[in-house]
Amino acid sequence: MFSWNAAFQDADKNTNQVRANAPKMAYFFPHPASFVRGNLAEHKERYICNWLVSRLAWITCLLASDASPVPLRSWHDFLNLIPATFASSHSGRQLQASADIFGPSFIKTTHEEPSEVQFQDLTLNLASLGTLNRTTKGKILWDLYEHNF
Numbered sequence: 001m002f003s004w005n006a007a008f009q010d011a012d013k014n015t016n017q018v019r020a021n022a023p024k025m026a027y028f029f030p031h032p033a034s035f036v037r038g039n040l041a042e043h044k045e046r047y048i049c050n051w052l053v054s055r056l057a058w059i060t061c062l063l064a065s066d067a068s069p070v071p072l073r074s075w076h077d078f079l080n081l082i083p084a085t086f087a088s089s090h091s092g093r094q095l096q097a098s099a100d101i102f103g104p105s106f107i108k109t110t111h112e113e114p115s116e117v118q119f120q121d122l123t124l125n126l127a128s129l130g131t132l133n134r135t136t137k138g139k140i141l142w143d144l145y146e147h148n149f
Helices: 002-010 041-064 072-080 092-102 104-110 126-131 134-148
Strands: 116-119 122-125
Touching: 041 072, 041 116, 041 126, 041 134, 116 134, 122 126, 122 134
Parallel strands: none
Antiparallel strands: 116 122
């Protein structure tokens, strides 16, 4: 796109402006790249499942409060939570960090997994997320890109 190319041409690429104490990257929504990294399909499915279950609650939370952006590591910890082992076996330190950011009540309610979730005009069965077609996965990722923009 011409406008993007022109903007990048005008960007100051001087590395002297980078500072060690610069704020860490943080997002109001998880970064879409988190959903495609890694080799384990189970890991990617858990991220998508946890995001779809919590998506509407998180958007509502953002609209209802003055929430701050969430560091990428905390998004990873939150999306990697396994609902069945939430209370017993997850690392206490990671769980506490996520709970401090998202709030324990938000984490608990979003990990009481329903069998289906609504995403845009689709009803998705959580048990069969591994069979989602590329178009549906693309819609989910595009939705995240739009929210992060």
